[in-house]
Amino acid sequence: MQTLLKEGKKRMEGALSSLEKDFSKLRTGRASTALVDSIEVLYYGTPTPLSQIASVSVPDSRTITIQPWDKGAFSDVDKAIQKSDLGLTPINDGKLIRISLPPLTEERRKELVKVAKKYTEDSKIAIRNVRRDLNESVKKMLKDKTATEDEAHKTQDEIQKITDDFVAKADDAFTAKEKEILEI
Template sequence: MQSVLDDGKKRMSGAFTALENDFSKLRTGRASTSLVDDVTVEYYGTPTPLNQIASVSIPDSRTITIQPWDKGAFSAIDKALLKSDLGLTPVNDGKLIRISIPPLTEERRKELVKVARKYTEEARVAIRNVRRDLNEQLKKLQKDKDITEDDQRRGQDDVQKLTDDTVKRCDDALAAKEKEIMEL
């Protein structure tokens, strides 16, 4: 029974980690290196992650700077940034590529909050699916006479508590992200 609970903890925390990862890619009013993590550059004919051919840094809260290690990569990085769905325009001065993060409009903020809520709901669904799987495993253990009916009920209570805790962590993360998005 303990192995069922341990498996559930691991899977539920995986759903929460995925939610945090989704949140890190949401563009708020602040610059973050995670905004360009998914940008792939066509470098000498090979699709290469941006962070493998350049150093990405945040000099201030509204700017991302990209400094390629190879001078020949400037145009490829420019093209990749323009093709990406970031909606940001890079400025290339020959030494650095700067991306200015414009302040978000009220309408865009509300859209981002909706997206954050959608991500959170997907995480909740994943967590509830894990709960259903765990409860089915406990019922099977009880049916196979590996655990008693009381153990099964206790296990289901533990699974429910684990589910509630993980959903609360997701809701707390959503509240924090909403606050960050709506901040001017």
């Protein structure tokens, strides 16, 4: 039963870390290297993560700079950023690629909050799916007579407590992200 609980916690933590990763891709008013982490550049015909062919830095709160190590990769990086769904316009001066982040409009902020809410809901669904799997395992153990009724009830109560904790953590993460997005 304890192994079952440990496995469940690990899977629920995975759902939360996935939520954090999704949140890092959301563009708030602040520049972050995480914004361009998901961009893949067609480098010599091979899709390559941007971070593997260039150094990415944030000189100030509204600018991201990208410096490809290979001079021939500038146009490829430029194209990849323009094709990405981030809506960013790179400025390429031949030595450095700069991305200026415009301030977000009120409407765009509300859209981002909706997207963050959807990510949170997806995460909560994943957490509840883990709960369902764990409860099914407990019922199977009960059916196979490898656990007593008391153990099964105690474990199911523990599973519910863990689920409630992780759902609360997802809600807290959403609240913090919402505050960050709406902050002007």
